[in-house]
Amino acid sequence: MAKAKTLFTCSGCRASYPRWQGQCSTCGEWNLVSEAAAPLLSKSATSWTGSAPARMKLSDVKTADIARIQTRSHELNRVLGGGFVPGSVVLLGGHPGAGKSTLLLQVTSALAAERPVLYVSGEESLEQIAVRAQRLGLDPAHLELMSETRVEGILAAAEDMQPAVIVVDSIQVTRVAELTATPGSVTQVRESAALLTRHAKQTGQVVLMIGHVTKDGNLAGPKVLEHMIDASLLLDGDADGRYRTLRAVKNRFGTVNELGIFAMTDKGLREIREPSAIFLDRPDEPSPGSAVSVTREGTRPLLIEIQALVDTAHGPPRRLAVGLDQARLGMLLAILHRHGNVLIGDQDVFANVVGGVRLTETGADLALVLALVSSFRSIALPSDLAMFGELGLGGEVRPVPGGQERITEAVKHGFKRLLVPAGNAPKKAPAGADIVPVRTLSQALDALANWS
Structure with a gap:
């Protein structure tokens, strides 16, 4: 020593x-x-010189008293994994007009009737928030409001009020007073989030931060911000569209696969409890280039329509995918050529997921490929046909998770013919359903020819 x-x-x-x-x-x-x-110092001047911090075994940590804070929004509770965990920091991001402030104002107004909630706005005046709450028909009697951008002021108010939940709208306009950097800079966003996160961990209060996104859809600010927080939620949807999807990009206390769906109305965001077919609004007469896929978001199956348009290219062929991975579209075109003997690489190819949904799973590969073939050959698929399956580079149709739930959901909504991977084929088909299991892309194309 x-x-x-x-x-x-x-x-x-x-x-x-x-x-x-x-x-x-x-x-x-x-x-x-x-x-x-003099105090005893180690070799490094920055080493810890005080008493050792307290430590304990993981088995001795008590978690029985930790109860999640349930909101009245079932869709938000689903995405969070059962509600807010005390002491957690949640970041809600989304494009302008997506409804971030509206969603949190609705949630916290209802929550304030049960426990103290502090809503801090740095972008809107208190009068503007009150007008919006009145338009949405919210109860204004319990929610505490404050207009402040200094983190020190926010923490002082939280120390005085001791709220269960704090909303900071938004983290990009908050600032630490002793820093000379402008609000929204990397330094200010990082330090502001660090102070709010430390406060949440020390007090057990939930901190909800609204974050801006860039034009590419990424969270604005330093990447370390996403590492600090416990959950990062993304509210997606076109400002002119009707539906909004809430997805967890990061969640330390739940799964990141759950999807919450809301409808934007004149009274704010209304949650959709049974969204399995809300994105399915097809014309009476089927048209070429349209296919129905049964996708799965978290624990719930969704029926979505994929549209494709294959047209003669006037110049270099173009590829455009909306709601789909554009790189995967190019890969599927190569698989279709190699294992389906259908060459459309010299054509303009456009693909779209109807309803503004963004697909993140591979179970829609089979529907996208058959929609491309349908458009290329000008042959409409049967209106009672639904499908799902992942395509491999060898032309095989691979099984996907939740196959039985997808089949059940499709049959419930009136689809009588289903094209599914052989690995997902049930031993006994549901009553009135014609299930065709396929192992390769060529078998799927043969089945399509028999139905045309």
């Missing part, structure tokens, strides 16, 4: 010296320097 060094301190001005000297060079007094033991 290293030996403690001696430190000499002037009792008048408290200046310290490593060696004894009769006169203090700071205040000029004589014989006021006393000897004391």
Whole structure:
């Protein structure tokens, strides 16, 4: 162990010296320097020199008393994994007009009737929030409002009020007063989020932060912001569209696969409890280039329509995918050529998921490919046909999770013919359903030819 060094301190001005000297060079007094033991330092000047922090075994940590804070929004509770965990920090991002402030104002207004909630706005005045709450028909009696951008002011108000939930709208306009950087800069966003996160962990209060996104859909600000927080939610949907989807990009206390769906109305966001077929609004007469797929978001199956348009290219062929991965579209075109003997690589190809849904799973591969073939050959698929399946580079149709739930949901909504991977084929088909299992893309194309 290293030996403690001696430190000499002037009792008048408290200046310290490593060696004894009769006169203090700071205040000029004589014989006021006393000897004391210096604190023991390790090799690194930044090493911990105090007492060791308390530690305990993981099995001794008590979690029985931790109860999630349930909101009145079932869709939000689903995405969070059962509600807010005390002491957690949640970031809600989305494009302008998606409804971020509206959603949190609705949720916190209802929650404030049960426990104290503080809504801090740095972008809107209190009058503007009150007008919006009145338009939405919310109860204004319990929610506490504050217009503030300084983090120090927010923490002081939280210390005085002791709310269960704090909303910060938005993290990009908050600032730490002692920093000279402008609000929204990397430094201000990082330090503001760090102080709010530390407050949440020390007090057990839930901190909800609204975040802006860039034009590419990524969260604005430093990447370290997403590492600090416990959950990152993305509210997606066109400003002119009707539906909004809420998805967890990161969630330390739940799954990231759950999807919440809301409808934007004149009274705010209305949650959709049974959204399995809300994105399915097909014309009476089927048209070429349209296919219905049964996708799965979290624990719920969704019926969605995929449209494709294959047209003669006037110049270099174009590829455009809306709601789909454009790189995967190019890969599926290569699979279709190699294993389906259908060459459309020299054509303009456009693909779209109807309703503004963004697909993140691969179970819609089979529907997209058959929609492309349908458009290319100008052959409409049967209106009672639904399908799902992932395509491999070898032309095989791979099974996907939740096959039985997808089949059940499709049959419930009147689809009598289903094209499914052989690995997802049930032992006994539901009553009135014709299930065709396929192992390869060529088998799927043969089945399509028989139905045309």
